[in-house]
Amino acid sequence: MTIQKVDVVDIHSLPTDSVASGDFLAFSDENEAGDPCNKVTIDNFVSAIAGSGLSASGIQLSTSGSGATLTGSTDNTVCTVTGADAIQGEANLTFDGNTLGIVTGSSAAVPLTVTGASGQSVNLVTIENSSNENFVSVGSTGTILLGIEGTRKIQVENVSGSNVAGKHLDLRSGKSTGSGLGGSIRLYTAGTGAGSATGVNNHSEALRIWYDKKVDFKISTNDGTTLNTMSAAAYLPIKVGGTDYFLPLYEEM
Numbered sequence: 001m002t003i004q005k006v007d008v009v010d011i012h013s014l015p016t017d018s019v020a021s022g023d024f025l026a027f028s029d030e031n032e033a034g035d036p037c038n039k040v041t042i043d044n045f046v047s048a049i050a051g052s053g054l055s056a057s058g059i060q061l062s063t064s065g066s067g068a069t070l071t072g073s074t075d076n077t078v079c080t081v082t083g084a085d086a087i088q089g090e091a092n093l094t095f096d097g098n099t100l101g102i103v104t105g106s107s108a109a110v111p112l113t114v115t116g117a118s119g120q121s122v123n124l125v126t127i128e129n130s131s132n133e134n135f136v137s138v139g140s141t142g143t144i145l146l147g148i149e150g151t152r153k154i155q156v157e158n159v160s161g162s163n164v165a166g167k168h169l170d171l172r173s174g175k176s177t178g179s180g181l182g183g184s185i186r187l188y189t190a191g192t193g194a195g196s197a198t199g200v201n202n203h204s205e206a207l208r209i210w211y212d213k214k215v216d217f218k219i220s221t222n223d224g225t226t227l228n229t230m231s232a233a234a235y236l237p238i239k240v241g242g243t244d245y246f247l248p249l250y251e252e253m
Contacts (some may be wrong), residue, residue: 049057116140160212173211 024039032038040048042059051058053063068085076096077089092103102111105173114124120140127135134147156167173183186208193201209215217236235246 019059114138152182184211185209 008090018172019042021043023042025042026037027040028036029038030036044056046061047056055062061143068087070079070087071082072089072091074089074091076094078089078093078095079087079089080093082088094107096102104111106156116124121160123137123139125136127137128225129135133149134145136147137145139145154169156169159166171185173185176182187206188203189206190201190203193199195201204219207218210216238245238247
């Protein structure tokens with residue numbers, strides 16, 4: 001009997017059959033000395049490709065382990081890990097490609113917590129427009145910075161309806177304990193500096209409301225010298241309708 005090597009096999013003319021254990025697959029073993037053509041059983045082939053995450057049983061492959069199970073399948077819900085091989089679509093956390101929605105599950109729940117890393121030096125939160133211009137940022141020390149472009153304001157929402165009183169805006173300093181002094185409220189302005197044209201000028205305290213409710217004006221006299229309330233030149237400068245006025249002062253003895 002003479003066996004000839006055939007370079008081309010027309011598989012279209014072969015008979016159709018089902019795959020069963022013990023059937024063979026033809027393959028080319030390029031590292032084989034001599035004729036690289038070999039055959040292997042379906043069973044050995046399946047066993048050879050089984051590995052991490054795949055198990056072989058006869059001529060069948062199956063995933064190893066139970067795999068992750070999804071609970072909840074509502075559109076746009078964000079999934080979180082709830083345990084070993086378990087994930088859940090959170091009904092109170094949604095994202096539709098544009099809007100992120102967070103709804104608290106109880107009246108005591110905090111909807112969002114941002115925790116900085118040890119030694120945090122960049123902003124914890126930054127809100128920008130499409131041109132990367134800052135609207136609001138919360139610094140690593142808790143400082144809230146409003147955007148540098150245009151005038152910014154802090155405003156209580158307007159009410160509506162007939163004869164409805166407007167809502168208050170409270171500014172509160174920190175409470176103290178025991179005999180410790182309470183915190184004060186301080187207001188700063190940025191004066192005109194004497195440095196370069198592009199140099200950033202410093203802030204200076206203009207007014208302070210002390211813990212005892214007394215108002216402290218951080219000012220100088222009308223002639224620019226240091227305020228001395230024992231001097232006849234001690235005046236409190238104010239503006240009324242944009243016009244400068246000076247109120248005489250005296251120090252209580």
